[in-house]
Amino acid sequence: MALARRPPPELFKLALNRWTQPFWEATRQHRLLLARCADCGHARMPPTPFCPRCQSQHLRWQELSGAATVYSFTVVERAIMPGMQDHLPYVPAVLSLAGADGARLISNVVDVELSAIRVDMPVQVVWDDVPDQQVAIPRFTRVPEHPVR
Amino acid sequence: MRDATAIVGLGATPYYKRGMSAPQTLEELVGKTVLAAVQDSGLQVRDIDGFAYFAGGFDTALLVETLGIPEIRFSATLTGTGGGSAGAIGLAAAAIISGQADVVVCVGANQQGAQRFGAITSAYPATPENAFFSASGLVGPGHMFALLARRHMHLYGTTREDFAEVAMAIRANAVSNPNATLRQPLTREDYFKAPMLADPHCLYDFCLENDGAVAVIVTSAERARDLRQRPVRVLASHHGGGSDWGRSIYWMNMPDETFASSGHTMVARRLYAAAGVDPKDIDTAQIYDHFTSQVIMQLEDYGFCDKGEGGAFVRSGAIRREGGSLPINTDGGQLSCGYVWGMTHVREAVEQLRGTAVNQVPGAQLALVTGGPSVIPVSGLILAN
Numbered sequence: 200m201a202l203a204r205r206p207p208p209e210l211f212k213l214a215l216n217r218w219t220q221p222f223w224e225a226t227r228q229h230r231l232l233l234a235r236c237a238d239c240g241h242a243r244m245p246p247t248p249f250c251p252r253c254q255s256q257h258l259r260w261q262e263l264s265g266a267a268t269v270y271s272f273t274v275v276e277r278a279i280m281p282g283m284q285d286h287l288p289y290v291p292a293v294l295s296l297a298g299a300d301g302a303r304l305i306s307n308v309v310d311v312e313l314s315a316i317r318v319d320m321p322v323q324v325v326w327d328d329v330p331d332q333q334v335a336i337p338r339f340t341r342v343p344e345h346p347v348r
Numbered sequence: 349m350r351d352a353t354a355i356v357g358l359g360a361t362p363y364y365k366r367g368m369s370a371p372q373t374l375e376e377l378v379g380k381t382v383l384a385a386v387q388d389s390g391l392q393v394r395d396i397d398g399f400a401y402f403a404g405g406f407d408t409a410l411l412v413e414t415l416g417i418p419e420i421r422f423s424a425t426l427t428g429t430g431g432g433s434a435g436a437i438g439l440a441a442a443a444i445i446s447g448q449a450d451v452v453v454c455v456g457a458n459q460q461g462a463q464r465f466g467a468i469t470s471a472y473p474a475t476p477e478n479a480f481f482s483a484s485g486l487v488g489p490g491h492m493f494a495l496l497a498r499r500h501m502h503l504y505g506t507t508r509e510d511f512a513e514v515a516m517a518i519r520a521n522a523v524s525n526p527n528a529t530l531r532q533p534l535t536r537e538d539y540f541k542a543p544m545l546a547d548p549h550c551l552y553d554f555c556l557e558n559d560g561a562v563a564v565i566v567t568s569a570e571r572a573r574d575l576r577q578r579p580v581r582v583l584a585s586h587h588g589g590g591s592d593w594g595r596s597i598y599w600m601n602m603p604d605e606t607f608a609s610s611g612h613t614m615v616a617r618r619l620y621a622a623a624g625v626d627p628k629d630i631d632t633a634q635i636y637d638h639f640t641s642q643v644i645m646q647l648e649d650y651g652f653c654d655k656g657e658g659g660a661f662v663r664s665g666a667i668r669r670e671g672g673s674l675p676i677n678t679d680g681g682q683l684s685c686g687y688v689w690g691m692t693h694v695r696e697a698v699e700q701l702r703g704t705a706v707n708q709v710p711g712a713q714l715a716l717v718t719g720g721p722s723v724i725p726v727s728g729l730i731l732a733n
Contacts, residue, residue, distance in 0.1 A: 206485025212474035219476045244601060245480040251591065271502070271607075273494035274547035280467040280487055291484040293495055293600045305481040305600050318502040336483045 200312045203290040205327065205338070206275070207282050213332045218246045221260055226335040229326045231263045233299045244302040265324030266297035267304070267339055274313055290316060294339055307338045315341070349622060353441040354572035354579035355731065357389025357565030358698050363529055363686025367461040369559035374459040378406055379414055381561035382453055389565050390576030391451060398422030398449030400439035400566075402432025402719070402727075403689055406455065422449035426587060426727070430636070430720030433690025435727025438585025440566035450567060456691035457561030464557050465687075466490060469598075481598060489722070490554050490639060492597035494546040497641035500608035501548060504656035506644065508548055512539040513662045514640035515552040515683060521669055522680025525706045529556050530684040553640040555682035562691035564698065580701045581732045583714075584623035589724030590614050596723055610642055610721035612649040615728050620651070623730040625714060627651040630730075632700050632709045633674055633716040634693035637681040642721050643667075647674075650716065650728070669707055678707045693717045694729070701733035 215223060218234075222245070225232045234246035237257035241250050249256060272292035278284040290308040295301060308316055309325065322339035329336060359381040361369070369377060386393055396417050399408050405425035412420055422443040426432035433456055440452035463471050470487035472478050486492050500506045515534055522528035534552060542551040572579035592603050593611035600607075620626060627650060635650075637643050644658035652674055653661035661667075669675040679685045679696040686692050697715035699705040705712075712733075719727035 206483070208483075210470060210485055210487065211479075211483035213479050214474040214476050215479075216476040219479065223479075245477060271495040271499040273491055273498060273549070274544070275485060275491060276547065277543055277545045279464075279490075279545065280470060283485075283487070286485070289485050291486045291491055291495065303601050305484050305486070307484050318498065 200314060201288055203308050203311050203313055203316065204286055204288060205309055206289045206307065207286045209282065211329065211336060213334060218248050222246055223334045226326070226337065227333055229335055231265050231324055231337055233261045233263050233296065233302060235259050235261050242300040242302040244299070244304055261298070263296055263298050267294040267322050267324070269308060269316065269318055269320045269322060270295045270303055271318060272308055272316055288313060292339065294322065304337065309338045309340050311341045349438065349441050349445060349585065350583050350624065351581050352445050352569055353566050353582045354569050355437070355564045355582065355698050356567050356572045356575045356577055356579055357385040357391065358695060359384025359388055360562045360695055361560045363527060363688070364559040365529065366464060366557040366559060369459055370461055374457055375406070375410060375414065377459065377559070377561040378411065378455055378457045381457065381563040382411070382415060382455055385453065385563040385565050388577065391565065394418050395451045396453055398440065398443050398452035400436045400443065400452050400454050401425040402436040402456065403429045422452060426725060428725045429722045430689045431722045431724065431726035432587060432719055433636070433694065433727065434717045434719040434729035435585055435587030435725060437564070437566060437582060437694065437729050438587060438727070441582050441585060444566065444568050450571065452566045453563055454566060455561065455563035456689045458689055459559045460557050461559070466554070466557055477598065489597065490549055491546045493639045493642055494549045495600065496608055496645070497548050497639070500641060500645060503608055504659065506659035510644060510659035510662050511548070511553050511640040512536055514643045514667065515539055517662070517668045518637060518677045518681040519684045521678050521707050522684035525680050525685055528680040528685040529558060530680070549639060549641065555638045556684070556687045558687045560686055560688045562688050562695045564694055578702050578733065580698050583625070583730040583732050584619050585727065585729045586615050586619040586622060587719070587725040587727035588615055589726050593724055598723065608645065610645040610649045611724065612646055612718065612721065612726050612728065615726055616650045619728040619730060625730060629714050630674065630716045631712040631714050632678055633676045634697050634718070635676050636690050636693060636718045636720040637677055637683045638720055640683065643676070646718055646721065650718070669709070675709050678705060678709060690720050697731050701731055
């Protein structure tokens with residue numbers, strides 16, 4: 200059976216603005232942050248300059264546990280551009296973040312048997328450091344069924 | 349807008365396999381198809397006084413210089429991407445109705461020698477927004493829409509058998525179309541043997557990657573009466589969409605009831621109201637088929653069946669030209685005939701309503717055309733003869 204691998208690292212292209220910078224800076228310490236409106240509490244991903252519910256520009260950052268469930272996923276098994284071949288198969292996924300009122304993150308399920316990946320499967324964040332950018336990419340893997348002793 | 353304007357000219361290049369239109373340039377393909385549409389209409393090049401585009405559009409100044417158009421009074425582009433193909437006709441109609449132009453060209457074209465559309469998202473610039481999906485390896489729309497397809501399967505029990513039915517029904521139309529890129533019949537066995545590109549999307553769930561151009565000419569209903577072709581009346585064209593869809597595949601935060609959809613619900617409702625018709629009145633639909641799963645979701649959003657029933661609807665044979673209640677993509681669609689960012693669908697609707705289609709739907713009077721489910725605006729168009 201095949202394990203879900205990681206997509207080609209060179210696909211990640213970091214660009215920041217003042218609304219997304221705190222999210223990426225926190226990844227350096229492997230902390231997953233959620234943007235919430237400081238006025239009405241509405242959660243939004245990715246962070247944007249205005250709250251879509253009350254138009255406020257005030258943000259507060261909530262640290263999340265990194266627990267999530269798989270909302271949807273796809274398995275990429277075939278290269279459609281140069282450089283992909285050595286990274287297949289990988290699993291882009293949409294994750295519902297726990298404690299985030301349904302806000303979702305686009306990421307990957309990694310290091311899990313492909314046949315075991317399911318919608319609604321509980322997963323947990325793992326971090327892939329990107330040293331030259333001084334950030335880390337959050338990805339998600341299976342929660343162990345039995346706690347490690 | 350209803351019945352105030354008509355499509356009077358139609359031009360198209362051949363549908364080339366990706367990269368095979370060289371050494372012609374993209375501008376040359378556009379020029380050729382505009383000239384072909386003018387010729388078809390019985391108008392003259394000097395009559396053109398407007399351009400209405402979508403998906404970035406083209407350089408009107410260069411077209412005017414190249415083609416020898418004396419004066420332009422209207423030049424506008426719908427924002428967004430392939431979602432605007434059906435809506436560009438509405439942009440042209442708006443220009444004519446408001447007196448800003450008389451003869452407006454709508455043209456779409458693509459040439460994929462340098463950048464294939466299948467991997468286009470990987471070529472997007474680094475922006476703060478794109479940084480939230482670029483790491484995940486979603487390098488093309490086919491990867492992204494696979495996430496919506498999976499969710500639709502999870503919520504409603506849609507299966508790959510349903511996707512196969514869409515691919516086979518549309519291929520059957522390409523088999524008898526000499527202009528089509530893929531003319532071999534597609535069997536269920538072929539479908540399930542095909543490589544999986546982005547599970548649950550296999551090779552035959554993906555549209556083609558062609559080079560080509562299609563142009564139509566829109567003018568007032570009054571002027572249309574005296575021209576060469578039987579006018580194809582513009583009953584309604586609408587573009588837009590809701591904040592619950594928004595950036596859609598680049599955002600993935602659509603509410604659960606919208607996520608597994610095509611984002612067309614609001615546009616469909618307004619379109620039918622503006623045209624004064626119901627889904628049951630539509631004789632043939634040209635549904636933007638970049639992916640089979642999105643055909644199913646558009647059939648739901650355009651009210652041909654209930655939400656979640658799209659799989660059962662296609663399974664019933666409803667979309668087949670032989671024996672179906674709603675023949676779709678009668679030229680073979682973008683899945684099997686040709687991909688020109690949705691403009692092939694406008695072309696085929698015009699051919700059906702002129703009565704000149706290769707796979708003519710007998711007595712077709714009303715045709716629906718949809719623009720590509722993608723970021724808003726998405727768009728729809730209802731034409732009549």
